[in-house]
Amino acid sequence: MLSRKGSITGRKWIVIFVSGFILFFSLTWFWSHGSTACNPFTEHASGTRCSKKIVSDVSSYSYRIVYDQPNLLSPPKTSFTTLTPWLAPIIFEGTYNLNILNALFHQRGVRIGLTVFAVRKYNIFVKTLIETAEQFFMAGHKVSYYVFTDDIDAIPKVPLKEGRSLLIIKIPGYKRWQDITMRRMQLIRDYISQRLINEVDYLACLDADMKFTDDVGVEILSDLFGVIHHGYFGKPREEFTYERRNNSEAYIPVDEGDFYYTGCFFGGSVVEVYRLTNFCHNVMLADKARNIEALWHDESYLNKYFLHHKPTKLLSPEYAWNDYGPGHLAKKRRIVHVPKDYNVIRD
Numbered sequence: 001m002l003s004r005k006g007s008i009t010g011r012k013w014i015v016i017f018v019s020g021f022i023l024f025f026s027l028t029w030f031w032s033h034g035s036t037a038c039n040p041f042t043e044h045a046s047g048t049r050c051s052k053k054i055v056s057d058v059s060s061y062s063y064r065i066v067y068d069q070p071n072l073l074s075p076p077k078t079s080f081t082t083l084t085p086w087l088a089p090i091i092f093e094g095t096y097n098l099n100i101l102n103a104l105f106h107q108r109g110v111r112i113g114l115t116v117f118a119v120r121k122y123n124i125f126v127k128t129l130i131e132t133a134e135q136f137f138m139a140g141h142k143v144s145y146y147v148f149t150d151d152i153d154a155i156p157k158v159p160l161k162e163g164r165s166l167l168i169i170k171i172p173g174y175k176r177w178q179d180i181t182m183r184r185m186q187l188i189r190d191y192i193s194q195r196l197i198n199e200v201d202y203l204a205c206l207d208a209d210m211k212f213t214d215d216v217g218v219e220i221l222s223d224l225f226g227v228i229h230h231g232y233f234g235k236p237r238e239e240f241t242y243e244r245r246n247n248s249e250a251y252i253p254v255d256e257g258d259f260y261y262t263g264c265f266f267g268g269s270v271v272e273v274y275r276l277t278n279f280c281h282n283v284m285l286a287d288k289a290r291n292i293e294a295l296w297h298d299e300s301y302l303n304k305y306f307l308h309h310k311p312t313k314l315l316s317p318e319y320a321w322n323d324y325g326p327g328h329l330a331k332k333r334r335i336v337h338v339p340k341d342y343n344v345i346r347d
């Protein structure tokens with residue numbers, strides 16, 4: 001009995017020793033590999049990427065840029081409001097120094113994605129859009145274009161600069177143009193979780209019928225950005241074309257709302273764009289189940305989202321210009337609508 005008891009105790013010690021050994025080595029391995037593999041502060045050193053990154057190691061970069069000291073005692077004189085009551089900047093030409101911003105964003109090595117939908121006849125817009133984006137969009141940064149189309153062969157090959165890529169994604173073409181424009185939310189959301197979450201840091205989503213005519217750089221980047229629709233700039237909120245039927249998910253009462261945002265351009269960090277597109281798609285489905293479609297489709301749902309999830313940066317109408325409307329608003333016309341004949345292009 002004794003020797004039997006004694007041998008059990010001995011085995012126990014072996015088990016305890018081996019378990020301790022395994023635990024020690026697991027912890028040591030995790031400490032040296034596991035945590036480093038997804039430590040946002042060491043991703044450059046380890047050569048790996050995390051899905052959630054914060055900043056790179058600043059000490060591994062050195063740069064010197066010379067610019068006027070910000071003057072706390074003489075605030076810049078501006079023609080327009082440049083800060084919202086929730087402290088988000090409103091971006092106009094002349095409100096920022098792109099050299100400073102470029103240095104900061106280069107230091108982080110940001111990757112920027114641009115989504116474009118070209119379904120049915122809208123593929124005719126892609127060539128000009130990408131060619132002009134190569135000239136003006138995020139010059140000097142890493143850019144990936146994602147073109148969603150029902151006809152891959154119709155997307156032209158456009159020569160791209162170094163550090164830039166273009167991916168064509170096949171999607172179904174819905175019959176109604178309203179469904180094509182609204183389903184962008186679902187498709188962007190799904191593609192973020194499938195791929196983009198690991199591929200880009202920021203995502204910008206743009207209509208196809210647009211072209212770049214001046215610089216659009218990292219000054220637009222923030223957690224969540226929207227563009228003030230040029231047609232409603234400075235107008236009273238009652239005149240905004242929000243959805244006013246209170247049985248729609250996009251409903252905004254007349255005494256609410258900050259700005260009227262355009263549906264043709266929005267973006268932010270890839271996680272925030274996921275949240276936005278997920279919300280818009282879900283409320284669209286809820287409305288569809290009740291047989292209601294918001295007045296301006298995805299644009300109405302986007303405006304509802306921005307009411308309760310305020311953009312952290314607002315872009316002036318310089319970023320979605322249309323030749324009708326008050327010309328004095330824009331010192332620069334950076335992205336403009338390409339005129340189109342609705343009857344021909346949407347039939």
Ligand SMILES: CC(=O)N[C@H]1[C@@H](OP(=O)(O)OP(=O)(O)OC[C@H]2O[C@@H](n3ccc(=O)[nH]c3=O)[C@H](O)[C@@H]2O)O[C@H](CO)[C@H](O)[C@@H]1O
Pocket residue numbers: 116117118119120121122177180181206207208209262263264265296297298299300345346
């Ligand atoms: C400037 C502006 O506020 N734009 C919005 C506006 O009108 P727009 O008149 O500018 O809408 P649009 O005809 O450009 O359609 C929106 C986008 O959907 C895609 N598309 C649409 C139809 C089609 O057959 N194939 C195709 O690919 C394409 O990327 C297009 O740019 O209202 C739309 C919904 O009513 C969307 O909210 C747009 O973002």
Ligand SMILES: [Mn+2]
Pocket residue numbers: 207208209264
């Ligand atoms: Mn458009």
